[in-house]
Amino acid sequence: MSLHGRRPPRVYYRFLLVILALLGVSVTRPSVAGAQIELTVYAAMVKGPPDAPVTIIEFSDYQ
Amino acid sequence: MKEYDGRVRLVFKDRPLPIHTLARGAHEAARCAAAAGKYWPYHDLLFEAQPAFRRDDLLRYATELGLDAADFTRCLDERRYAAQVEADVVQAQALGINGTPTFLINGRKVVGGLPLEELRALVEDALKARR
Numbered sequence: 001m002s003l004h005g006r007r008p009p010r011v012y013y014r015f016l017l018v019i020l021a022l023l024g025v026s027v028t029r030p031s032v033a034g035a036q037i038e039l040t041v042y043a044a045m046v047k048g049p050p051d052a053p054v055t056i057i058e059f060s061d062y063q
Numbered sequence: 064m065k066e067y068d069g070r071v072r073l074v075f076k077d078r079p080l081p082i083h084t085l086a087r088g089a090h091e092a093a094r095c096a097a098a099a100g101k102y103w104p105y106h107d108l109l110f111e112a113q114p115a116f117r118r119d120d121l122l123r124y125a126t127e128l129g130l131d132a133a134d135f136t137r138c139l140d141e142r143r144y145a146a147q148v149e150a151d152v153v154q155a156q157a158l159g160i161n162g163t164p165t166f167l168i169n170g171r172k173v174v175g176g177l178p179l180e181e182l183r184a185l186v187e188d189a190l191k192a193r194r
Binding site: 060063 | 071078083093094102103110114116154164193
């Protein structure tokens with residue numbers, strides 16, 4: 001709690017991550033060319049274990 | 064994936080290109096299938112069936128997989144997952160991903176369809192780097 005009785009943004013952020021996890025959504029932050037972007041990951045669209053040493057993120061177009 | 068069982072995690076992200084006018088609907092339909100627990104079978108069916116992605120096609124594929132036709136139709140017509148597909152597109156753009164397929168292999172960007180051998184070599188490199 002801050003001095004003004006409001007929770008710091010990090011608390012809300014963690015709360016949001018918990019809610020997303022319950023919905024089968026997680027967040028990953030790949031580093032591409034030094035830039036880090038937050039990516040949402042839907043459990044249904046993932047194959048393989050979360051602790052795998054290699055993660056392949058495929059951006060694809062069905063057509 | 065079987066070859067690298069337990070060592071590789073594959074995450075699929077939607078990146079429908081604007082020039083492919085029927086693609087976005089197909090991506091949204093795949094998410095409707097995901098909600099019904101049939102994401103990967105529907106995904107595979109879409110790749111086999113491309114570019115037949117008109118509404119009737121998308122509904123027929125769902126029926127072929129035994130999905131509830133009424134639920135799936137509602138999901139597709141309401142465009143229930145349009146925002147999620149758009150979020151993937153925005154994330155791709157933020158990463159400078161404008162062509163498909165594009166892979167991030169432990170963060171290493173690889174653009175374009177690769178022969179299996181090349182993809183395997185990149186995965187092996189990534190595995191070695193983690194040892």
